Amino acid sequence: DTEVTQTPKHLVMGMTNKKSLKCEQHMGHRAMYWYKQKAKKPPELMFVYSYEKLSINESVPSRFSPECPNSSLLNLHLHALQPEDSALYLCASSQADLLALSYNEQFFGPGTRLTVL
């Protein structure tokens, strides 16, 4: 299985709602990532989990809260978002070799299109 799945595909939420985005992979990858992508822009890294531990937080506002329950799952909890947070949220995974500090190509999910009203 070489697929990264993301649910839901689309999400519309109000600024007072709490919702979660989910990501799953069964490739045995030990690095997982959240990206945010605005229209006609490149993906911007938000968080990196390496061996289920948060290794990078790119100064993301606390209204975004990541969680990695196990090596196959990655969640992004959303609370009190702003309209400018509307974007495509992409999850990715990759092999990780901590000893060699080697991270290979990333496999991306199809994304969740988030609209904040």
Next chain:
Amino acid sequence: SQQGEEDPQALSIQEGENATMNCSYKTSINNLQWYRQNSGRGLVHLILIRSNEREKHSGRLRVTLDTSKKSSSLLITASRAADTASYFCATPTSGGNKLTFGGGTRVLVKP
């Protein structure tokens, strides 16, 4: 700030023609990667070229890397309408697990 900058930003060609896009980066790297993104969908990894490689091929794709100029190019030969997509170069930084993308080149292949 972006590690990679790409040009052109957009490219329109006829089916059967070749498409070339370039990527420049700022810091030293151990590899450079190219990804494709169809409209509104996830990215697909195309090819990874390591810093000790100068050229790499995969099907109709040819990638070059010039570490002295800190630049890379992606050539798509004999383009097809299905090649219509955005193409991004990406370089790993911060110990390798942070991938920074260039601005992308939007390619339109007209049938």
